Amino acid sequence: MTDPIEQGARAAAQRLTAPAYANLAHEVEVALHNRGADRRPGQYTDPVALAGLIVSVATLAWTVFNDIRSRNSAAAPAPTPDTVARRVRLELDQADAPAPPLAPADRDRIIATTVEETLRAASESDPDLV
Numbered sequence: 001m002t003d004p005i006e007q008g009a010r011a012a013a014q015r016l017t018a019p020a021y022a023n024l025a026h027e028v029e030v031a032l033h034n035r036g037a038d039r040r041p042g043q044y045t046d047p048v049a050l051a052g053l054i055v056s057v058a059t060l061a062w063t064v065f066n067d068i069r070s071r072n073s074a075a076a077p078a079p080t081p082d083t084v085a086r087r088v089r090l091e092l093d094q095a096d097a098p099a100p101p102l103a104p105a106d107r108d109r110i111i112a113t114t115v116e117e118t119l120r121a122a123s124e125s126d127p128d129l130v
Contacts, residue, residue: 002125006032008118009058013051015113027051035059049100050110057114060088065119085115 013028021027031051064087068079088111102110 002121004118004122004125005055005058005062007121007125008061008114009055011117011121012054012058012110012114015117016050016054016110021050024051024054028054031055050102053100053107053110054114057088057092057111058118060091061085061115061118062122064088064091065122081112081116081119084119085112088115 009028009032010025013025017024027048028051031048032055035055061084064084065079068083068087072079089108092111
């Protein structure tokens with residue numbers, strides 16, 4: 001089974017790449033490689049911070065999706081991307097992690113895109129999952 005976190009983060013980076021963040025896909029690859037590392041750079045540049053946010057959201061989306069699914073009965077439908085994105089936003093708001101300087105609408109778009117791509121990657125990997 002492929003890793004939906006990695007696939008989702010990569011797909012989100014492709015969708016979110018813009019002239020201002022031309023190296024976003026590369027920065028996401030670096031963030032994926034470094035995920036789980038105990039150390040983080042002391043100062044983020046915007047593309048690095050954005051890449052870190054995408055990987056964090058993909059990881060959190062997968063965790064939230066599995067948590068909601070495990071709490072529901074087997075007959076309940078899988079949580080929707082909107083449900084997962086809403087919970088991801090709430091959990092990120094409660095975290096003390098530094099966030100890149102983004103307008104709220106941009107942050108919400110990044111979260112929604114990353115959640116969609118992570119859940120899409122999971123469903124492509126295992127259609128019965130989502």
